[in-house]
Amino acid sequence: xxxxxxxxxxxxxxxxxxxxxxxxxxxxxxxxxxxxxxxxxxxxxxxxxxxxxxxxxxxxxxxxxxxxxxxxxxxxxxxxxxxxxxxxxxxxxxxxxxxxxxxxxxxxxxxxxxxxxxxxxxxxxxxxxxxxxxxxxxxxxxxxxxxxxxxxxxxxxxxxxxxxxxxxxxxxxxxxxxxxxxxxxxxxxxxxxxxxxxxxxxxxxxxxxxxxxxxxxxxxxxxxxxxxxxxxxxxxxxxxxxxxxxxxxxxxxxxxxxxxxxxxxxxxxxxxxxxxxxxxxxxxxxxxxxxxxxxxxxxxxxxxxxxxxxxxxxxxxxxxxxxxxxxxxxxxxxxxxxxxxxxxxxxxxxxxxxxxxxxxxxxxxxxxxxxxxxxxxxxxxxxxxxxxxxxxxxxxxxxxxxxxxxxxxxxxxxxxxxxxxxxxxxxxxxxxxxxxxxxxxxxxxxxxxxxxxxxxxxxxxxxxxxxxxxxxxxxxxxxxxxxxxxxxxxxxxxxxxxxxxxxxxxxxxxxxxx
Numbered sequence: 001x002x003x004x005x006x007x008x009x010x011x012x013x014x015x016x017x018x019x020x021x022x023x024x025x026x027x028x029x030x031x032x033x034x035x036x037x038x039x040x041x042x043x044x045x046x047x048x049x050x051x052x053x054x055x056x057x058x059x060x061x062x063x064x065x066x067x068x069x070x071x072x073x074x075x076x077x078x079x080x081x082x083x084x085x086x087x088x089x090x091x092x093x094x095x096x097x098x099x100x101x102x103x104x105x106x107x108x109x110x111x112x113x114x115x116x117x118x119x120x121x122x123x124x125x126x127x128x129x130x131x132x133x134x135x136x137x138x139x140x141x142x143x144x145x146x147x148x149x150x151x152x153x154x155x156x157x158x159x160x161x162x163x164x165x166x167x168x169x170x171x172x173x174x175x176x177x178x179x180x181x182x183x184x185x186x187x188x189x190x191x192x193x194x195x196x197x198x199x200x201x202x203x204x205x206x207x208x209x210x211x212x213x214x215x216x217x218x219x220x221x222x223x224x225x226x227x228x229x230x231x232x233x234x235x236x237x238x239x240x241x242x243x244x245x246x247x248x249x250x251x252x253x254x255x256x257x258x259x260x261x262x263x264x265x266x267x268x269x270x271x272x273x274x275x276x277x278x279x280x281x282x283x284x285x286x287x288x289x290x291x292x293x294x295x296x297x298x299x300x301x302x303x304x305x306x307x308x309x310x311x312x313x314x315x316x317x318x319x320x321x322x323x324x325x326x327x328x329x330x331x332x333x334x335x336x337x338x339x340x341x342x343x344x345x346x347x348x349x350x351x352x353x354x355x356x357x358x359x360x361x362x363x364x365x366x367x368x369x370x371x372x373x374x375x376x377x378x379x380x381x382x383x384x385x386x387x388x389x390x391x392x393x394x395x396x397x398x399x400x401x402x403x404x405x406x407x408x409x410x411x412x413x414x415x416x417x418x419x420x421x422x423x424x425x426x427x428x429x430x431x432x433x434x435x436x437x438x439x440x441x442x443x444x445x446x447x448x449x450x451x452x453x454x455x456x457x458x459x460x461x462x463x464x465x466x467x468x469x470x471x472x473x474x475x476x477x478x479x480x481x482x483x484x485x486x487x488x489x490x491x492x493x494x495x496x497x498x499x500x501x502x503x504x505x506x507x508x509x510x511x512x513x514x
Contacts, residue, residue: 040085042083042084042085042093043083043084043087044081044082044083044084045082045083045084045092045113046082047082047116047117047120048117048120048121048124049117049118049121050121053120053124054081055079055080055081056079056080056081056120057078057079057080057200057202058075058077058078058199058200059200059202059255059256061073061080063123063256064119064120064123064124065123066119066120066123070112070115070116070119071116071119072094072106073094073096073104076098076099076100077096077097077098077099077104078097078098078099078199078200079096079097079200080094080095080096080097081094081095082094082095082108082113082116083095089109089110090109090110090113091107091108091109091110092107092108092109092110092112092113093105093106093107093108094106094108099197099198099199148196149203149206150192150195150196150201150205150206150209151189151192151193151196153206153209153210154188154189154191154192154209154210154213154247155185155188155189155192156210157188157210157213157214157243157247158184158185158186158187158188158189159185159188161213161214161217161239161240161243162184162185162188162240162243162244163180163181163182163184163185163188164181164236164239165184165217165220165236165237165239165240165243166180166181166183166184166236166240167180167181167184167232167236168232168233168235168236168239169232169233169236169237169240170232171231171232171233171236172232172233177232201251202254202255203259203262203332203389204254204255204257204258204259204261204262205250205251205254205255205262207250207254207259207262207263207266207332208250208251208253208254208257208262208265208266209247209248209250209251209254210247210250211246211250211262211265211266211269212245212246212247212248212249212250212251212266212316213243213244213246213247213250214243214246215246215266215269215270215273215312216242216243216244216245216246216247216249217239217242217243217246218242219242219246219309219312220235220238220239220240220241220242220243221235221238221239221242222305222306222308222309223238223242223309224238224239225297225302225305226297226302226305226306228296228297249316250262250266253265253316257320258323259331259332259389260323260329260330260331260332260334260335261320261323261324262320262332263323263331263332263334263335263336264319264320264322264323264330264335265315265316265319265320266316266319266335267319267322267335267338267339268315268316268318268319268322269311269312269313269315269316269319270312270315270339271315271342271370271371271374272311272312272314272315273308273309273311273312273315274308274367274370275311275367275370275371276304276307276308276311277304277305277308278363278364278366278367278370279363279364279367280300280301280303280304280307280308280363281304281359281360281362281363281364281367282360282361282363282364282367283360284300284360285300285301285303285304286301286304286359286363287359287360326383327383327446328382328383328384328444328446329386329444329445329446330382331386331387331388331389331392332388332389332392333386333387333388333389333390333391333392333393333395333441334381334382334385334386334387334392335392336387336389336392336393336395336396337377337381337382337387337392337395337396337432337436338374338377338378338381338382339374339396340377340395340396340399340428340432341373341374341376341377341381341432342370342371342373342374342377343370343373344373344399344403344425344428344429344432345369345370345371345372345373345374345376346366346367346369346370346373347369347421347424347425347428348369348373348421348422348425348426348429349365349366349368349369349370349372350362350365350366350369350421351418351419351421351422351425352365352418352422353365353418354418355416355417355418381436382444383444384443384444385436385441385442385443385444386441386442386443386444386445387436387439387441388441391439391441394435394438394439395432395435395436395439397435398431398432398434398435398436398438399428399429399431399432399435400428400431401431401435402427402428402429402430402431402432402434402435403424403425403427403428403431404427405427405431406423406424406425406426406427406428406430407420407423407424407427409423409427410423410424
């Protein structure tokens with residue numbers, strides 16, 4: 001009996017000990033499991049061997065004809081990025097941002113990454129010789145999504161142009177004019193926001209659509225003057241049509257452009273139009289005609305305005321060639337610096353003339369200064385460095401600040417008009433140079449057209465091949481040109497198609513202009 005009670009007490013002690021230690025055991029096990037969880041680090045990868053393409057948009061995928069099996073995305077995404085998940089095996093993940101806000105991830109092996117990279121490289125090189133968009137010196141500088149900047153710019157157009165033009169059309173009734181302004185300005189925001197929500201909008205589209213909207217409004221006003229419009233509706237209708245048409249045309253045309261191509265397109269349009277007006281003024285197109293009555297323009301002035309409109313349209317068409325075919329890289333920030341330099345050149349040229357100078361002479365001198373300022377910026381700034389859009393805006397602010405300081409000195413000295421213009425121009429030039437020095441833009445990347453790239457070229461090899469002296473040929477022609485006999489023999493792919501393996505060597509090559 002005593003033995004039975006002893007066993008019962010021993011079993012009760014074991015149970016109580018187990019219950020007391022169970023929570024601590026569970027906690028210890030949970031802590032061990034938590035400590036065993038390690039964070040996974042993903043590092044961004046470039047889609048090309050040259051290391052310049054970080055994001056691909058549906059526009060890029062369509063332009064480069066990316067398709068399965070190396071490209072798994074369909075049509076419901078806005079942008080895609082590549083991240084390395086394992087540096088040892090080379091595994092990666094393709095992360096796609098869908099239009100509904102969700103993210104989709106696709107696992108890529110090292111072979112998949114190399115295959116996709118070779119396809120992208122081949123597409124960029126091919127677009128460098130034929131077609132539009134990625135061709136030329138900005139072929140590897142792609143335009144990324146603009147985000148809310150497009151909405152902001154279009155809202156500004158709605159407040160300043162669309163709404164004002166709608167109010168002018170309805171100017172016969174004060175209440176209708178005010179309501180039309182408010183409705184048009186407000187609707188502009190929601191239309192732009194919906195556009196960004198449903199499809200990707202690049203920075204190039206943002207640049208050129210805003211530029212086209214403002215210049216389209218100016219062209220509409222010129223058309224109203226040419227047709228001798230009378231009253232608010234006569235001016236409001238062509239201005240609204242021109243602004244909307246310019247916005248849509250810029251949006252569509254910039255779909256396959258880089259930022260530099262879009263900016264150079266607008267710059268060429270402005271330069272062509274202003275130069276045409278300056279030349280017409282130098283020829284006396286805007287001289288006062290006392291024989292005409294009223295506010296009607298003389299025939300030569302109408303001809304000048306019509307020529308300026310035609311020159312602007314031509315500038316939009318041929319302008320991207322400046323960024324595509326230059327022997328150096330042209331960015332949107334470079335264009336901002338060029339525009340500022342051109343304006344300062346015109347201002348400096350006007351300061352050498354007396355206030356009593358003839359209007360024709362003033363127009364000729366200012367036009368010459370405008371073109372000279374643009375040329376100086378191209379030779380001394382653009383070809384030596386690459387500026388981002390933020391860099392370009394900061395340089396413009398520096399030029400404005402320098403001009404204000406120069407004008408302030410002139411005001412303190414109570415200078416006349418011409419010395420004031422000179423000090424303002426000189427201050428702007430100094431401010432431009434100092435601001436450009438402060439932003440420290442990167443060295444010019446050189447022309448991107450004709451870059452010989454493969455998926456195996458990385459690091460120092462890629463940077464050495466992105467030189468000013470380069471050659472672009474198809475793989476078969478490359479094999480023949482480099483004399484790759486034996487190692488470049490034909491093989492049979494899985495699908496039965498014959499292929500030529502490509503091996504890259506450093507050889508002296510020459511640049512081909514196209």
